[in-house]
Amino acid sequence: MKLYDNFDSGNGYKVRLILNQLDIPYTYLEVDTLKGESRTEDYLAMNPNGRIPLLEPEPGMYLPESNAILCFLAEGTPYLPGDRWSRAQVMQWLFFEQYSHEPNIATPRFWLRHTEIDPRRQGLLEEKQALGRAALGVMEHHLKTSPYFAAGIYTIADIALYAYTHVAHQGGFDLEPYPAVRDWLDRVRDQPRHAPMATQPGPVSWRD
């Protein structure tokens, strides 16, 4: 199994984390997205949408979209429950993450780390941060009465939402007003075979 990824990507980290938790060996291939390596002709032949992460579970079979990769890898494991309503809840939060959370937390993080913040971008940044705080508020509301996002157990919904929430401060977010979210971050970190986000290219390493 091969993973095309960028070490600084939260979307990539989701996949590295589940691979580590499931103890699945893989070859990690760094793609320098800042240098355009995800938009080369060769890369677009593997993923026409030009994004990482991209999983190659068998030679020549390509699966993009971090949350689709989570579903694929977790199928048949406790990280994706089999009963219909639990699974519906997992899916609900995975789509929430990609629509309401990731664009408003990952994008401010990217802008603040890698781009110049001119007055126009400052305005857009503040709009996205307001939407990001709204997403964190929805999470806080849920976590006040549930230890995890779906079915009361740790699933890929938690992995997906952990990826950018735990680095939200890098996008200018203060988690102080979200105590239930902060407690949940600790519960995720305490999972068996949890591994921190990378500080350099390569697979994450098991820590527990």
Place this chain on the structure above:
Amino acid sequence: MKLYDNFDSGNGYKVRLILNQLDIPYTYLEVDTLKGESRTEDYLAMNPNGRIPLLEPEPGMYLPESNAILCFLAEGTPYLPGDRWSRAQVMQWLFFEQYSHEPNIATPRFWLRHTEIDPRRQGLLEEKQALGRAALGVMEHHLKTSPYFAAGIYTIADIALYAYTHVAHQGGFDLEPYPAVRDWLDRVRDQPRHAPMATQPGPVSWRD
């Protein structure tokens, strides 16, 4: 089964279409999102994220996120294949739809229909339209060699992508450069029990 929805929403239409194709009876409840009816205290108690569509499959059980609802309803039917790789492809395109497609096609459509386009919004509109054309390009590339998005058959991935693609002109998109997409729209329209998007509140009606 109850569906809280807005007749003009493509995300809502996805759910109405699968309910019609599966011949599942339901009660349709119109939510006037333009008047803030998805942000009332009562509505937020059902869906803290304040969005439609929202499915209530059993009294007091609530499922938001249009694509999660598609997965829930299609489980065990031909619209969501059971084998692992086919399912992975369905998920890939569902997440593509919510991340790369919907925000860049549905939002321009909403702005052009319901908001004033001042110079600042005009700039944002053009940026989103460029990203929307990129998403249509990814679809065109795929459909040049495949009749449908996943597993070579009509699935919920097609339903999800059809919803806003078939009204993309309302967001200022010209589909002329995408002949494979236009042919695919026809194939979707030709499916048994296909039903057009509503022109007024209520369930869609079977047509074939």
